[in-house]
Amino acid sequence: MKKYQLGEFEEVVILTIGVLYNDAYGVSIKKEIENRLSRNVSMGALHTALKRLEDKGYIRSHDGETTEERAGRPKKYFEITALGKKAMEYTRNTREDLWRSIPKVALQVKIAGQ
Amino acid sequence: MRPTTRRSPPRLFLRFFRWYCHPHLLYHIEGDLMELYHERHDTSGKRKADIKFIVDVLLLFRPGIIKPSSSYHNLNHYAMIKSYLKIGIRNLLKYKGYSFINIGGLATGMAVAIIIGLWVYDELSFNHYHTNYPRIAQVIKGGTFQGKHFIGQDYLPYPLIEELQTTYGTNFKHVVPTSGPGGFGAVLSAGDKKLSRTGMYIGESAPEMFTWKMKYGTWSGLDDLHSMMISESTAKAFFGNDDPLGKPLKVNGTTDVVVTGVYEDFPKNSAFHGINFFEPWKFRLKREDWIAKQGWENHFLMVYVEIQPNISMERAGANIFNAEMNAIKDIDYLKEEMKYKPEVHLLPMDKWHLYSNFEEGVLQNGPVQIVWFMGAIGIFVLLLACINFMNLSTARSEKRAKEVGIRKTIGSVRRQLIGQFFSESFLVVILAFITALCLVSLSLPWFNQLAGKGMTMPWHLVYFWLISLGFILLTGLLAGSYPALYLSSFNPVHILKGTFRLRNTASIPRKVLVTLQFTVSVVLMICTGVIYHQIMFVKDRPVGYSREGLISMWKKSDEYNKQADVLRTELKATGAVIEVAESGGEVTGIWSNNGGFNWKGKDPNKDEEGFATLNVAPEFGKTVGWQFVAGRDFIPDMASDSSAMVINESAAKEMGLENPVGEVIHWANRPWGVDKDFTIIGVIKDMVMESPFESTRSSVYFTFGYKGVLLLRLNPAMSTSEALAKVEPVFTKIIPDIPFEYNFVDQSYASKFRAEERIGKLAAVFACLAIFISCLGLFGLASFVAEQRTKEIGIRKVLGASVTNLWGMLSKEFVGLVILACLIATPIAYYILDEWLKSYAYRTSISVWILTMAGLGALAITLLTVSYQSIRAALANPVKSLRSE
Numbered sequence: 001m002k003k004y005q006l007g008e009f010e011e012v013v014i015l016t017i018g019v020l021y022n023d024a025y026g027v028s029i030k031k032e033i034e035n036r037l038s039r040n041v042s043m044g045a046l047h048t049a050l051k052r053l054e055d056k057g058y059i060r061s062h063d064g065e066t067t068e069e070r071a072g073r074p075k076k077y078f079e080i081t082a083l084g085k086k087a088m089e090y091t092r093n094t095r096e097d098l099w100r101s102i103p104k105v106a107l108q109v110k111i112a113g114q
Numbered sequence: 115m116r117p118t119t120r121r122s123p124p125r126l127f128l129r130f131f132r133w134y135c136h137p138h139l140l141y142h143i144e145g146d147l148m149e150l151y152h153e154r155h156d157t158s159g160k161r162k163a164d165i166k167f168i169v170d171v172l173l174l175f176r177p178g179i180i181k182p183s184s185s186y187h188n189l190n191h192y193a194m195i196k197s198y199l200k201i202g203i204r205n206l207l208k209y210k211g212y213s214f215i216n217i218g219g220l221a222t223g224m225a226v227a228i229i230i231g232l233w234v235y236d237e238l239s240f241n242h243y244h245t246n247y248p249r250i251a252q253v254i255k256g257g258t259f260q261g262k263h264f265i266g267q268d269y270l271p272y273p274l275i276e277e278l279q280t281t282y283g284t285n286f287k288h289v290v291p292t293s294g295p296g297g298f299g300a301v302l303s304a305g306d307k308k309l310s311r312t313g314m315y316i317g318e319s320a321p322e323m324f325t326w327k328m329k330y331g332t333w334s335g336l337d338d339l340h341s342m343m344i345s346e347s348t349a350k351a352f353f354g355n356d357d358p359l360g361k362p363l364k365v366n367g368t369t370d371v372v373v374t375g376v377y378e379d380f381p382k383n384s385a386f387h388g389i390n391f392f393e394p395w396k397f398r399l400k401r402e403d404w405i406a407k408q409g410w411e412n413h414f415l416m417v418y419v420e421i422q423p424n425i426s427m428e429r430a431g432a433n434i435f436n437a438e439m440n441a442i443k444d445i446d447y448l449k450e451e452m453k454y455k456p457e458v459h460l461l462p463m464d465k466w467h468l469y470s471n472f473e474e475g476v477l478q479n480g481p482v483q484i485v486w487f488m489g490a491i492g493i494f495v496l497l498l499a500c501i502n503f504m505n506l507s508t509a510r511s512e513k514r515a516k517e518v519g520i521r522k523t524i525g526s527v528r529r530q531l532i533g534q535f536f537s538e539s540f541l542v543v544i545l546a547f548i549t550a551l552c553l554v555s556l557s558l559p560w561f562n563q564l565a566g567k568g569m570t571m572p573w574h575l576v577y578f579w580l581i582s583l584g585f586i587l588l589t590g591l592l593a594g595s596y597p598a599l600y601l602s603s604f605n606p607v608h609i610l611k612g613t614f615r616l617r618n619t620a621s622i623p624r625k626v627l628v629t630l631q632f633t634v635s636v637v638l639m640i641c642t643g644v645i646y647h648q649i650m651f652v653k654d655r656p657v658g659y660s661r662e663g664l665i666s667m668w669k670k671s672d673e674y675n676k677q678a679d680v681l682r683t684e685l686k687a688t689g690a691v692i693e694v695a696e697s698g699g700e701v702t703g704i705w706s707n708n709g710g711f712n713w714k715g716k717d718p719n720k721d722e723e724g725f726a727t728l729n730v731a732p733e734f735g736k737t738v739g740w741q742f743v744a745g746r747d748f749i750p751d752m753a754s755d756s757s758a759m760v761i762n763e764s765a766a767k768e769m770g771l772e773n774p775v776g777e778v779i780h781w782a783n784r785p786w787g788v789d790k791d792f793t794i795i796g797v798i799k800d801m802v803m804e805s806p807f808e809s810t811r812s813s814v815y816f817t818f819g820y821k822g823v824l825l826l827r828l829n830p831a832m833s834t835s836e837a838l839a840k841v842e843p844v845f846t847k848i849i850p851d852i853p854f855e856y857n858f859v860d861q862s863y864a865s866k867f868r869a870e871e872r873i874g875k876l877a878a879v880f881a882c883l884a885i886f887i888s889c890l891g892l893f894g895l896a897s898f899v900a901e902q903r904t905k906e907i908g909i910r911k912v913l914g915a916s917v918t919n920l921w922g923m924l925s926k927e928f929v930g931l932v933i934l935a936c937l938i939a940t941p942i943a944y945y946i947l948d949e950w951l952k953s954y955a956y957r958t959s960i961s962v963w964i965l966t967m968a969g970l971g972a973l974a975i976t977l978l979t980v981s982y983q984s985i986r987a988a989l990a991n992p993v994k995s996l997r998s999e
Contacts, residue, residue, distance in 0.1 A: 026146035027153075043150070044173030047143055051178050066145070069152045073145025 004087035005056070011091060012037065013049045014058060017078050018088070025064065025075040026050070050078065058084030121160075123151045123167040131171045136181040143174065194530070195537060202538035205514075216506050217546045219890040223499020224550035224589065226883055229561055230492030232554075232569050237485045240383045240467035245325040246420060249287075251427060251460035253278065253417040255438070258455045265459060269294075269413040272405055274458070277441050278417065278434065285430040288420040290317030293398065295416065297389045301670055301852050302344075303364045304352045308853050311348055311390040315398040323420045324386070326377040330359050335375030336394040343375040344391045365393075366671045367851025369401075382568030385466055410442050412785045419460070431460040491880065494634075498887050500593040501627055505894035507539070507597040518601055519609035531602035539594025540586075547586050564875055624895045625931055631888035632935030633942070636972050638881035640943035643964040645874040648951065649867060651958035657863070658762075658801035658810075659701070660739040663828040663837075664859040666700055673849045674824060684844045685826065690837035692829050695737035696821035698729040702862040704803050704811060708786065711814075713769055713779040725765055726803075726811045727786065729819035735760070735798075737827045745775035745796030748817055756817060758795040765812035766797050792816065805866055809955040826856075885972075889979045892928065896983035900924065908992035917988045924984035925977060932976045936969040943968075 006014070016032045017024040029050075030041050053059045064075035080088070122128075128144075135143060147170060154163035206213040241247050253274075256265030279289050297314040320326075321333040321343065335343045342363060349358045358373045365371060371393065380386045399405055408414070421430045438456040468482035518531060526534075555571055562569055572578040669675065678696075685691040699705025709724035732748035732755060734740075740747075743763060748755050759779070766774045774794045782789040792814075800810035828837040845854045900907075907920055915923075944960060951957045 026142065027149050030146075030150075042173045043143070043147060043170040044176055044179065047139065047146075047174060048176060048178045051139065063142070067149070069149045070145035071148040073141050073148060075145060076142035 004090040006058070006087050006091050007049075009045065010049050010053055011088075013046065014053060014080060014084060014088060017059060018080055022077070022079075024078045029078075053084070054078075056083075056087075057081060058087050121152055121155050123148070124164055127168050127171045131174065134175060134180050136179060139179060143179070147171070194533075198534045198537040199541060201534075202541045205538070206542070212506070213542075215890060215893065216503060217542055217549060219506075219887060220499050220503050220542065220546035220589075220593065221549035221553060222883060222886060223496045223502075224546055224585075225553040225557070227492045227496040227585075228550060228554045229557070230488050230495075232558075232571075233561075233565065233567065234485055234489045234492075236383050236567055236569050237468065241385055241463050243381055243384045244463070246323060247463040249423065249427070250323065250418060250420050250463040251430075252463070252466065253419060253434070254459050254461050255413075256457040256459055258453075265457070266461075267413065268416055268461075270415050270417055271410045271413055272408040272415060273410050273441065274438055275415060275417055277437050278419070281441075282434050282437060285421060285425055285433050286419045287422050288317070288319040288323040290320045290323055290418045290420075291395050292316045292320075292416050292418065294414075295385070299668060299670070300391075301366050302348070302352070302391065303367060303851075304361065307352060309348070309351055310853065310855055312388055313391040313393060314386075314389050315395050316392050317395045317418075320392065320418075321375070321377070323418070326375075329376040329378060330357060331373075331375030333375075336392065338372070338374060339394065339397050339400065340369075340371050341374040342371040342391055342393050343377060344373055345379045345389070346376055347379050348390045349373070349376045367673075368671055382566075383467075385463075409784065410438070410445070421460075427460060427462055434458045434460070495883065495887065496589070497592075498627075498631055498634075498891070500589060502887060502890045502894060503539075503542070503593040504596040505624055505627065505891060505898070508600055508898075514601055515604055515609045518604045519606040522604075522606040523610070528602050532598045535598035535601055536590070536594045539597060540590040543586055543590040543593060547582070547589075564872065564879070566872065624891075624898060628888070628891050628895050628928070629931050629935045629938070631884070631891045632932050632972055632976075633939045635881065635884040635888045636936050636939035636968050637943045637946070638877060638884050639968040639971060640939065640965060641947060642874065642877040642881045643968060644943075644947045644951075644958075644960055645870065645877055647961070647964060648954070648958050649870050649874060652806050652870075652954075652956060653867065655802060655806055655956060656799075657806070658740060658799045661701075661860040661863050663830055663834065664701070664738060665826050665828065665856045666859055666862075667824050667826075667856040669822050669824060670852045671849065673851065677848050681824075681844070681848055684848065685841065688840040688844060690829050690832055690840035691826050693733055693737040693827045695733040695825045695827075696731040697734055697823050697825060698819055698821050700823055700857070700862065701738055701801075701803060701825065701859055702866070704728065704813070707811075708783050710783040711779055711781050713771070713777065715770060723812075725768075726813035727783075728813055728815050729821060730815050730817065731821060732817055734815070734825070737825050738801075739827075740801060741799045743797045743799055744773075745794070747796060755795070757790060757792050758816070759792045760796045760798055760815040761794055762798050762800045762810065762813045764800055764810055765814055768812045786819065788818075806863070807870070807954040807956055825859075885975060889975060892976060892979045893983065896924070896928065896980045899927070900983045900987035904987065904990070904995040907987050907990070908995035911988075911992040912996070917985070920988035921981065921984050924987060925980045928976055928980045929973065932972050933969075936972060940965055940969070 012033060013029060016029050016036075019036075020028055020032055026043070026046065030043070030046055033039070033041050033046075050059070054061060058081060059078045060081050061076045061078050064077045066072050066074045131144065131147070132140065147167065150170070151163050151167050154166055244250065252268060253270060254265065255267040255270060256263070257267075258264070275289065275291050278286070283289070293315040297312040299310060300313050302309055302311050316336070318334075318336040321328070321335060326333065326343075329346050329349070331343070335341055342365075344352075344358070344363075352358065352363070353361060358376055361373045363371050363373060380389065405415075419430075421427060435457055437458045439452075442456070443452065468485065521531060521534075522528075551571075558569060558571065561567075674681070682694045685694055704726045706727045706729075707724050708727045711725060730748075732750040732752075735747040745760070748758065748760065761769075761774060769777075769779070771777050771794075774797055777794050778791050779794065780791050798815075801813075802810055803813075804811065826841065828834060828841075832840075842854045845852075903924070907924075910920060910923075944965075947960055951960070
């Protein structure tokens with residue numbers, strides 16, 4: 001059962017929003033992900049993910065200040081909602097469950113194989 | 115930092131982005147894009163920043179970011195339409211009386227339009243039953259008479275037919291002579307069965323030319339000399355369901371013929387409707403050998419032709435134009451004829467019915483104008499009904515206004531409201547159309563009788579249904595557009611706050627419309643009145659003889675002549691018949707018209723119009739009861755009376771004789787075979803023999819010549835049925851072969867009023883419909899005004915106005931409108947009717963009382979219609995109207 005649906009990229013984005021806490025808006029999220037995960041993030045992918053997260057109710061947004069750089073357009077800050085937090089925890093728990101369920105031998109074999 | 119203006123991203127892509135982006139996301143994504151662009155611009159230069167910007171914009175073009183194609187989601191059309199219909203039906207049922215009026219009015223308008231449409235279709239498709247109609251024509255003559263060019267003489271001389279068949283034969287596929295339109299009456303008998311039927315002599319190739327639909331036999335059925343082709347109904351009457359081919363028939367008890375073909379009866383919109391049998395032309399030529407001996411001056415035959423397929427109608431017409439001139443220019447005794455410059459023309463079959471009037475040589479529109487006029491009336495009536503529908507729908511708009519307000523507040527878009535009102539009007543239109551179809555089906559037999567037509571509902575035609583569908587769509591759009599657009603335009607804030615008021619200007623188009631409708635109604639009322647007045651006036655015209663108790667019959671066999679004396683004595687012996695006479699034709703028609711007269715003091719320079727030359731038996735005068743102004747009647751068995759004449763007053767006036775009795779006139783005429791002097795022995799009052807609406811013709815009466823009609827004057831002391839019961843055995847005894855059949859002269863005379871009575875009835879029907887529809891319009895306006903002034907009426911009542919006061923106040927306005935309509939209508943009606951009356955030589959004048967009565971009638975109807983609304987408004991409790999704030 002998919003109780004909390006969270007895609008891989010969506011997870012990255014919502015985690016990054018958490019990391020940035022009060023300074024999470026489009027460009028800062030993009031830069032943070034690029035820095036930390038050294039992967040390229042297109043505006044299209046990012047904003048689609050943001051919109052989807054917002055539609056699911058995992059994050060909410062409020063308009064922020066405008067700067068000259070942004071040609072007078074307001075920033076839109078994102079923060080994680082309670083539901084979003086639950087979804088993150090759920091994802092994390094399922095992963096850890098999975099980690100825990102892996103027999104030690106399996107990992108050792110892998111490490112040994114390296 | 116460099117100035118911002120220089121650091122702008124590619125404009126085209128920015129605009130593209132702004133165009134496709136969802137409005138909720140637009141601002142901050144654009145902000146992000148700009149921030150990134152500026153940063154990249156500063157670090158890696160404009161070009162790279164531009165490219166990256168473009169890539170970003172293109173990658174953003176994906177679902178989720180792109181705005182939806184419309185601003186609302188219309189997923190639930192079906193449910194919505196269902197809800198519209200449900201609300202529409204509930205609204206109809208809630209105001210039953212109102213719905214009844216609305217649907218009834220629209221249905222009436224539609225029914226009128228459908229009937230008129232059928233009528234126009236029937237008129238325009240006249241003679242189309244005959245497949246070859248585009249290439250068939252009637253040969254007619256023209257010429258110059260008294261300095262004027264005329265055309266349209268349809269009787270032709272015998273030699274012209276021969277000329278067309280021989281010299282001009284290459285132009286024609288068929289040349290078909292006939293014995294004249296309408297045929298002749300004859301008695302057919304098979305064994306003991308005797309039936310009177312109308313028949314015609316016709317050229318042998320007629321069945322092929324007019325594409326008769328054969329039930330038995332072939333198109334070559336008339337080739338044999340003693341053959342006869344009969345209609346299906348006649349065949350049924352004689353032989354039931356047996357195959358009638360080869361069966362013998364007797365004509366008038368004397369001539370033996372054999373049935374060689376049975377054709378389907380011709381429909382009412384065919385020139386041959388009602389002709390029940392055809393005999394070959396060559397049989398007539400053989401039996402009546404005088405025909406072939408006739409010269410160019412006796413015009414008594416009609417000819418139809420079918421032109422060759424490779425030649426045009428105009429071409430063939432031009433080829434035969436001089437046919438008569440070329441043929442007669444060398445004949446001595448016709449030198450006189452040449453001054454009339456005779457021409458020969460072709461009148462195409464599709465113009466026989468609608469374009470048959472000629473005036474001064476030009477084909478007149480005549481009946482076709484009436485067809486277009488009727489079509490216009492149909493469209494007009496439908497339009498009025500549609501406008502009334504809009505009127506009634508919008509008059510109650512305040513009732514629906516709150517609904518519109520709530521719907522808009524909840525989120526209905528204007529387009530949806532328009533859809534709602536359209537679906538409601540389509541509902542009403544479809545209901546009205548079904549009602550209209552029922553009305554038409556019910557009234558069609560009655561209308562057929564009224565208009566003398568044989569129309570049926572074309573249920574089986576796909577075209578009919580397509581046109582009906584188009585008709586529903588058109589009417590629905592026409593009638594629904596105004597309510598839909600008007601009601602959906604209301605501002606919800608105003609409606610729900612209670613400050614909403616219908617504009618005063620909204621009533622102006624309604625007033626114009628009501629005035630227009632009443633103008634039409636009053637015109638039609640006046641027309642009906644004047645037409646009936648004219649008919650009554652002409653019916654009272656003194657006819658110069660007494661037509662009551664006078665019966666006439668055609669001598670259908672030679673027995674009548676052989677037994678003439680026996681008949682006379684036996685009939686008189688019964689006591690039922692006072693007098694018996696013979697004449698050349700029926701009293702209700704002029705059967706012969708000729709020139710060749712000369713008298714003392716005749717103006718030699720005047721082209722003579724001729725006189726009606728009527729041959730009658732000496733007892734004729736006593737039988738019909740003509741009235742002498744001077745001189746005496748013919749005396750039977752007086753030898754000198756064979757060269758005596760009785761003339762009428764018009765003829766005396768035309769001849770310019772002060773004291774005509776005893777004067778001598780000379781008459782020379784080839785067809786009548788006379789060239790001698792006649793003495794005038796008497797002058798009678800003009801007898802109305804032709805149309806009673808026209809002036810009487812100058813006539814002379816004389817006693818020689820063949821007389822084909824028998825006239826009986828019944829004894830006035832006996833009732834007609836009593837007298838006929840005594841007369842019939844005499845005929846069946848003396849002439850057993852021929853059934854006893856007769857006409858009442860007063861009935862034949864009355865039939866001359868049929869056309870006028872038809873116009874009168876149609877005018878009356880249309881007047882009633884126009885009044886009905888106008889009343890609906892008025893009703894709509896009255897309810898609109900009453901609703902608009904509810905509060906005002908409430909306040910007036912509180913302040914002490916009486917019901918009578920309020921009734922007067924509300925009705926005054928409409929009375930004004932109707933008086934205005936009367937003032938417009940009267941001169942229009944006067945003009946139309948004056949023109950109409952001018953077409954009759956014997957006519958009444960338009961009397962003031964008809965105009966007054968029509969005006970008063972319209973006023974009375976107005977007051978009745980308006981009073982319902984105004985009294986209801988005046989009686990309403992003011993507490994109710996004032997409370998609802």
